[in-house]
Amino acid sequence: MPAPLVELENVWKRFGRQWVLRELSLTVTEGEVVALLGPNGVGKTTLLRVIATLIRPQRGAVRLFGKPARALETERGWIGLVANPPAFYRHLSGEENLEQALALSGKPIARERALAVMEQVGLPAGRAVAAYSSGMRKRLALARTLLAGPRLLLLDEPETALDRGGREELVRVIRQVAEGGAVVLATHDHGFAETVATRQVEMQGAGA
Amino acid sequence: MRALVLALRDLRLEWRGRAGLLSAFSFIAVVLFIMGIAFGPDEANLRRAGPGVLWVALAFAGSMLASRAWALEVENETLDDLLLTPGSREWIYVGKLLFLWILMLVMGAFLLVLVAAWFYLPLAAWPQLFVTLLLGGTGYTVIAAFYAGLTVRLRARDVLLYLLVFPMILPVVLAAVKATLGIAFGAEFAEIVSWWKLLGVFDVIYLTLCVLLFPGVIEG
Numbered sequence: 520m521p522a523p524l525v526e527l528e529n530v531w532k533r534f535g536r537q538w539v540l541r542e543l544s545l546t547v548t549e550g551e552v553v554a555l556l557g558p559n560g561v562g563k564t565t566l567l568r569v570i571a572t573l574i575r576p577q578r579g580a581v582r583l584f585g586k587p588a589r590a591l592e593t594e595r596g597w598i599g600l601v602a603n604p605p606a607f608y609r610h611l612s613g614e615e616n617l618e619q620a621l622a623l624s625g626k627p628i629a630r631e632r633a634l635a636v637m638e639q640v641g642l643p644a645g646r647a648v649a650a651y652s653s654g655m656r657k658r659l660a661l662a663r664t665l666l667a668g669p670r671l672l673l674l675d676e677p678e679t680a681l682d683r684g685g686r687e688e689l690v691r692v693i694r695q696v697a698e699g700g701a702v703v704l705a706t707h708d709h710g711f712a713e714t715v716a717t718r719q720v721e722m723q724g725a726g727a
Numbered sequence: 728m729r730a731l732v733l734a735l736r737d738l739r740l741e742w743r744g745r746a747g748l749l750s751a752f753s754f755i756a757v758v759l760f761i762m763g764i765a766f767g768p769d770e771a772n773l774r775r776a777g778p779g780v781l782w783v784a785l786a787f788a789g790s791m792l793a794s795r796a797w798a799l800e801v802e803n804e805t806l807d808d809l810l811l812t813p814g815s816r817e818w819i820y821v822g823k824l825l826f827l828w829i830l831m832l833v834m835g836a837f838l839l840v841l842v843a844a845w846f847y848l849p850l851a852a853w854p855q856l857f858v859t860l861l862l863g864g865t866g867y868t869v870i871a872a873f874y875a876g877l878t879v880r881l882r883a884r885d886v887l888l889y890l891l892v893f894p895m896i897l898p899v900v901l902a903a904v905k906a907t908l909g910i911a912f913g914a915e916f917a918e919i920v921s922w923w924k925l926l927g928v929f930d931v932i933y934l935t936l937c938v939l940l941f942p943g944v945i946e947g
Contacts, residue, residue, distance in 0.1 A: 607805070610744050
């Protein structure tokens with residue numbers, strides 16, 4: 520049986536007095552692509568951020584790669600998170616953003632490699648991210664994912680703003696990551712979830 | 728190494744945006760102008776006020792820059808990416824500290840020249856002034872970078888930063904002002920050195936504490 524990469528057990532998370540996640544349990548094993556579905560405000564993004572160890576739940580246990588979330592150090596570098604919209608330094612060019620992100624993760628790359636991956640995802644070189652469209656930012660996030668090679672990829676509405684070519688590239692990247700790891704994505708698009716996910720989780724008010 | 732990469736990247740971002748530097752330099756110019764007018768043309772008055780004006784201007788402008796160091800992450804929504812990097816998180820603090828420290832030294836050197844021109848600070852004693860700037864500036868940036876990181880996620884961060892930083896840096900500012908006064912009025916070298924030693928002790932204590940506490944503080 521494949522190893523669980525994500526184990527959430529009875530997780531509760533609230534902001535102020537509002538519970539966003541309640542009694543939520545979820546296990547994601549290697550090779551899985553899990554699509555989180557549900558209306559706005561149901562807690563999909565919060566769940567992704569809990570898995571990414573960026574926010575700590577009030578109750579419950581979060582284990583990643585077989586370790587408690589709080590004990591992660593090197594393993595944090597195995598997590599790839601693509602927010603919606605993806606975050607980049609606006610005054611840096613696409614390739615500079617890629618170089619910086621990889622260098623700070625302790626995996627420095629050459630400029631040529633960054634440029635090659637940008638070409639692969641159909642992005643021009645030398646342009647500041649401030650001048651990128653939403654779709655181009657999504658493509659740059661794909662390029663970053665390809666370069667970083669995460670074992671656990673977390674995607675927040677990754678398909679939005681992408682054209683057909685971009686979506687095809689996205690599906691290819693998701694499948695590539697899932698070969699040696701797992702992907703959890705939040706989406707409203709049931710068709711996209713059908714295409715790419717091996718399991719769909721319908722979230723309702725305050726939990727799954 | 729990653730801390731240096733982060734500091735250099737922030738310097739590049741600041742250079743391209745220039746928002747923080749421009750505000751800090753404009754602020755300094757305005758403070759010096761107002762203080763210069765307020766103290767009048769009397770040389771003795773200006774000479775006595777010079778060290779205080781220097782460090783007050785540097786402290787306020789430094790807080791603006793400290794806030795800016797973390798605002799770069801807030802504006803670009805990239806704080807999460809930094810927090811997701813592998814390993815312990817002290818290097819994030821050290822990187823921000825280095826960025827702020829370099830800006831503070833540049834700004835401090837610029838300020839020294841202006842204060843020397845208007846408030847009769849003896850630029851001939853520049854090595855001593857520079858050592859004071861180095862020690863006082865380091866103590867200040869260590870605290871300011873830490874508290875700016877602590878408040879980065881808060882909406883009222885700019886107000887809170889001043890409230891948190893200023894009580895903590897009081898000993899540093901006082902010792903730096905005393906050392907600068909000593910230099911301005913030709914005090915004995917041993918007296919100036921005693922203030923430097925005090926600043927050095929503050930720097931080491933504050934730096935050790937901030938590096939140790941930062942990983943716990945930045946966690947969400």
